[in-house]
Amino acid sequence: MNGNVIVGQSGGPTSVINSSLVGVFQGAKRAGCGKIYGMRNGLEGLLQERYVELNDCIKNDLDIEILKRTPSSFLGTCRYKLPHYEKDSAVYEKLFAILKKLDIKHFFYIGGNDSMDTIKKLAEYASKINSDITFMGVPKTIDNDLDKTDHTPGYGSAAKYVASAMKEIILDTDTYTTDSITIVEIMGRNAGWLTASAALARTEDCTGPDLIYLPETPFSYDKFVSDILEVKKHKSSAIIALSEGIRNADGQYICETQKGDMKLDVFGHKMLGETALFLSDMVGKDTGMKSRGIVFSTLQRCASHIVSRRDITEAYDAGATAVAAALAGETGKMVIFKRISNDPYKVFTETHDIGDIANVEKTVPKEWITQNGTYVSQEFIDYARPLIIGELTPFMVDGLPRHLTIE
């Protein structure tokens, strides 16, 4: 029999992070692992000895299917910054004592950039103290900003939501003849992958957004206004998608120019938001046109009622691949996707040393952004389109999607 296993979820929720959890759970079960524990609220909860046995929470095959369709982190999440063990070894000693008490052999953490930093530190510490516990990262982020992997689970579903909602917003806007400016704000601090996915709305039946602004390109308000006026020469409505993380040439967040001193989260990241509303107010006044700001907010990362089936499947694979790799003795690694071809879409999974991934943010390549900095290229579309393909219908009960929760 293989040993006991523990799995946690960390960072911002996605629509498919629970599919990765199911991948770990079923992978471990099928491999004959012992107990399969789930950390409540990631490492933060584990340090308080808050955990569950997944067999108690996921009781049957119907639960499995509902859990795949449940957005956000089933086990709860945290934004916990693990200190370096040279600065604070006490927390490591406490954690490894808990792992020992539970007789854990394999540790899995589903998360984004910051979570991969956690896995890296834990694997390093384990090596230092000669622990044989393996530590594996399972990628998850709607931001798609993890390096060394073609893409990350969670991105495809968020992109499908963004592109679908854009199509609906464009229909809603274009139904009026009034001159109008609509500015839609999409998540993405430093990487514009999700904002770029708004371009997928440009289809046979939809013009798509007219302008797209990513954090990769410095943002100038004056150019923004002139870009809009250019669009308005041949169209009554201007539809704009922009990232919450757009910054001016000095590197200052546009929302910061409004808010003054910004709050920081525990990782020291500035807390962004409402750039669209700020710009909508300003551009409305400056052009005299009707303007509206729409902020997708958390809706874009938890809209499991319109997930990408491919994303759900790949999220599951990422979890299952992590288990197989751990059982083969790998540690300090993350599961990555390698793409063989766009059309037909073919990928495979492998693992990669987490040291190359933690704390690196992969941004949209310059050559995928059009020269005037207001759109993305066909290369981006060819890359992103396959990730939003296929649907997984929610289980509807009394008119609403049913979810699985811990009692």
Place this chain on the structure above:
Amino acid sequence: MNGNVIVGQSGGPTSVINSSLVGVFQGAKRAGCGKIYGMRNGLEGLLQERYVELNDCIKNDLDIEILKRTPSSFLGTCRYKLPHYEKDSAVYEKLFAILKKLDIKHFFYIGGNDSMDTIKKLAEYASKINSDITFMGVPKTIDNDLDKTDHTPGYGSAAKYVASAMKEIILDTDTYTTDSITIVEIMGRNAGWLTASAALARTEDCTGPDLIYLPETPFSYDKFVSDILEVKKHKSSAIIALSEGIRNADGQYICETQKGDMKLDVFGHKMLGETALFLSDMVGKDTGMKSRGIVFSTLQRCASHIVSRRDITEAYDAGATAVAAALAGETGKMVIFKRISNDPYKVFTETHDIGDIANVEKTVPKEWITQNGTYVSQEFIDYARPLIIGELTPFMVDGLPRHLTIE
């Protein structure tokens, strides 16, 4: 052969207004009407002689099915205020000349309160000049605020979206252990029907919002804060649904207290918005807790990717019933729904004199709002639940819902 027909769409879009259009189109076609015209952008477009022949735009049965799944107004909409004929008869003369030129016998207008006022005036004028053109209203509004009808097409789908999104937002919020306040702003100027539908999220697998504020109850900021602190005694997150139209005891919109002088639309209505963000900022500062405002904005009225099948069907019926009534000689009326029972859900359609409906806003009954003004009763749930039942899956092409548009 029955005569020529014209149909228009007016006011804010919904997810099912095109299903009513299909109801009128197929009803008229099956009844052997002559040409079936569609006004581009409602009355405003018609006065500029902008119209289409629907047979040219809806080419086959597949188009019919796609159109039912297309949100917003296929024909385009307007917010046009028709003056009274005693004040400005020229516009009536122009309009009736256009109708005569097209040899129109039956005129259908799909819309809400303001659109029904238009139908009322047109029917009165027709009677005055002894025109035999019939004028029928087809109800449509996510606000559900039309009188004399049990409910309005468009409401059920918007309510399904609101309740589904609330469930997802609650999962997203509760996944953190952090103390937090989430304020979700829902459309509804004077009637809280749509905001109340957030209560439908309270199900076996979801606690639902903790507090719901409707425009029917005067809003006090101090009570709001103490309501939240009461919730926080037994829960780390407080989830609040509130209407964009909440007002203080003096009748002043809460968003107005922030914005100062508000802009008016063509009907003289104040343009609301962003109450949730304003309150979120304020309550965050006053309580020291993390707070987030989410504004559903236009997403709630155009999310045809998660419609209520019952709503789609009833919207179609409303259109078809209007045609049958017009052909039977009725004029100056609106189609209404009468409910026989909640469970099993049974309704029938009939018509009602539009004079009783135009310019009346039906609000949520006082007895359906809980005594402390922070929730709705079981009677409301029993009323609203049947309206969100059933799904109509979008036709997905390349990963996105396909829509029908006029070329």
